[in-house]
Amino acid sequence: MTSVITGDIINSTQYKNSNEWLMPLKGALQTISTNTKDWEIYRGDSFQIEIKDVYNCFISAVYIKSCIKLVKGLDVRIAIGIGSKTFEGESVTESNGSAFQESGNLIEHLKKNKANLKISTGNHELDSELNLYFKLISIPMDSWSSNSAEIVKLHLENENKIQQEIAKIIGISQDAVSKRMKRAYLDEILEVNQMFKKKVAQNLLKNNDSIS
Secondary structure: OEEEEEEEEEOHHHOOOOHHHHHHHHHHHHHHOOOHHHEEEEOOOEEEEEEOOHHHHHHHHHHHHHHHOOOOOOEEEEEEEEEOOOEOOOOHHHOEOHHHHHHHHHHHHHHHHOOOEEEEOOOHHHHHHHHHHHHHHHHHHHOOOHHHHHHHHHHHHOOOOOHHHHHHHHOOOHHHHHHHHHHOOHHHHHHHHHHHHHHHHHHHHHHHHHHO
């Protein structure tokens, strides 16, 4: 069982210098996995990354979004697939399995429906529930300012640091950090992440029981 994120940068053509969005994207992918075999940027502004710990795929998607939305006018479209890996290629885009297929098919659906975040696990009931959570939490995330994106990025990179320590990193007050976190709906995002993990764990346990 593995997970795959397929995505593309929204409004990338507005920037003549591709490094404006390419560097934040590379930084995000490298932070998630230092093994470059796990991710690839292709067709200019599209990317794919395998996240072997399926419980981390949602928060990884949030992290990628926070990195991209630091750049004014940019956003990212993300399709998450959870499933099997039946073939490992020399690069992630050459690998195959249901996780890769679900993610690849879903990104095309997102483009047609102008949505920015969705998941496909092969379990329609689970997908329906998770995608409702994702649809609701995408409302504030799609509207993040660069300050909101920055505070989410810093929190995810420094989960063990308290607000006062994060305040020192960016040179603002602890109260300002708290206000930015609220505007970013960080607490709600983390609650969705916990719910996501719980639902995925329950589904995996159910599948194991049915196999045994």
